[in-house]
Amino acid sequence: MSPLAIFFFFFFNLSLATNTIYNVQNFGAQSNGKIDSTKAFLSCMGFCMCFYERLHYYVPRGNYLIRNIYFNGQTCKSNAIAIHIDGTLLAPSDYNAIDNDGSWIKFEKVNRVSIYGGIFDGQGASLWACKNSKKNCPKGTTALAFYNSNNIVMSGVTVQNSQMFHILVDGCHNAMIQGVKVLSPGNSPNTDGIHVQSSSGVSIMNSNIGTGDDCISIGPGNSNLWIEGIACGPGHGISIGSLGWESQEQGVQNVTVKMVSFTSTENGVRVKTWARPSNGFVRNVLFQHIVMSNVQNPIIIDQNYCPNHESCPNQGSGVKISDVTYEDIHGTSATEIAVKLDCSKTNPCSGITLEDVNLSYKNGRAEASCVNAGGRASGFEELSKCL
Template sequence: MIQILIILTLFYCSSAISTYNVQSFGAKSDGKSDSTKAFLNAWGAACAATSPATIYVPQGRYLLQNAYFEGKSCKNTAITMRIDGTLVAPSDYNIIGKSGSWLRFERVTGVSIYGGTIDAQGTQLWACKKAGKACPQGATSLAFYNSNNIVISGLTSSNSQMFHVLIYGCKNAYLVNMKISADGNSPNTDGIHVQHSTGVTIMNSHIGTGDDCVSIGPGASNLWIENLACGPGHGVSIGSLGWDLQEAGVQNITVKTATFSGTQNGVRVKTWARPSNGFVRNVLFQHVVMSNVQNPIIIDQNYCPHNENCPNQASGVKISDVTYQDIHGTSAMQVAVKFDCSKTRPCTGITLDQVNLAYKGKPAIATCANAGGTAAGVVEPSSCL
């Protein structure tokens, strides 16, 4: 019995969690005092800990400038940031707007973020962009680069200058119970962007923003999106792809049990009308409800805004094995299904299975160009494949 108690005691001690309150490092919860250094010092302490560590952010508002949480020299692979308060960016958008990212984690492993709100105060930058003035591109609110085993749970992100959350070059990321919001007219404020990453899961989240709710870039694979409410926004978009001649492909994407309300698009694949060796394959859109969506189902391989850098060319991105299963609801436009594929690399293996989309109580229309595939079950509008 004594030996068992000793073993349990040693186990308990070895698994004890060290907690670092950012206020102990000088952070102020008044929303006015710069707490950047305090947060970075708390990160440094957690990284130096030999056991799992928690960085705790109590209630209140904490002003942060650009914060770079670097993992290259971090010895700890089990750091949790538990947020009860709100992290707020400076009101002057120039302070973070030229940096690319506001809260940046790079080369970290085993980082988890639970709860809290991040507010990038992007409204003034949006106004600057809409007015056509000279203004910075803007910063992504929360970015993970080249990182592994990431968890983001229960986080609210509002008013991002650009992307709200970026997952780039990562392996195994789990994003759950996210709430993301920005004005429906806010430019380039994608909810979650995934690129050059594998094993990413997005679940039980509500995203309303001015651009794609979820955007999927080159090199994304094994992506699972489930229980998503999207609106306002531009839907779930694979692309834009094919800008570069040599570009990583997109594969093994699942979007299921999703609702799109008043969005510009529902489920979309978009590629530049430019030569490329990229591809999109093995994609499933399943159990999706459309409510007054402008383009419920769309493949656009002739994307060429302002007819610059791509007119009179054809997309080299090969799209194959895309399935639309149990997609129903209403379209805001008469053309509810549009497959506008590449004339040099036509779409193949498209499957429509139990698709039922109406337009103002009338039959909708499907249009196809350079697209091949099959239809099964009830399919309205009638398949053009």
């Protein structure tokens, strides 16, 4: 466990020492999954505006139907809030019943909020069907979102069947996400498991993630991320990117991804940038102790991302990728080329290290392909030739 993880484990358990507990059922919440309990939840949580002490909210067993909930920390005087959930929160199955404002349950500008246990079910199947039929559908909402917040903890939580992203961490500092489950079918579009952007000091640990998109996606403006003990599949793997859409964009640095297993995913560990001019960067990244099982693209850098050749044809990516290490990565590739480093023609990758990478394809050794990539490699001969 990282030092950051140990610190937050003890810090937030100490924060639970309080006798003030508010049960949502005492505010009228119904546990039959049919009666709208949104007002009851908002009334219960609204009590934080009246107290400076640490508060507990409790959701008993049962199913609670709720529409959009927005919690703004600027109106709250409490110095710590813990939400304990034994039940299941259900979004309406009709996607038109939720305001399409980006988030189903949203926390903004909060400090020291902890969520323990419970199931958040976005019931996104009807929207997925709409999108898969290529109709004119709304974008959808993220199930659980944190914006511009500090000292956040999520532990033992299940988030499933979101219309879009399952968990979003945006503009946050010091967040611990541990022991969570993120679940949606492999054919559910745009359902990233956990998306992090413009944040620092985020740890994601000991979690199972299976979705129709990236298990974990890392957007621009991130630093000091620690990802460990993840089981990923189905999904598109763990991705840094897409980066470089904007010409002026914050970079990504100091990222550790270790002790991860990928099972039948589209990608394993990926760095993806648009083939457009940009001042962005990716540096100081470690991918370590990783097992691939029937993964289509186990190790991939794609700096020529340009769907349908629109908005970026024949342009080189301006994102500078440097000092990326792949260490102790083993297992099986579903394609012959298991290591594909397709770097920018205008900003070649530098400082790439491939050490103890051993990937097989069918009954033989997998292949490697490197374009505009510099660094060093040890292991099978194809890697040494690649760099």
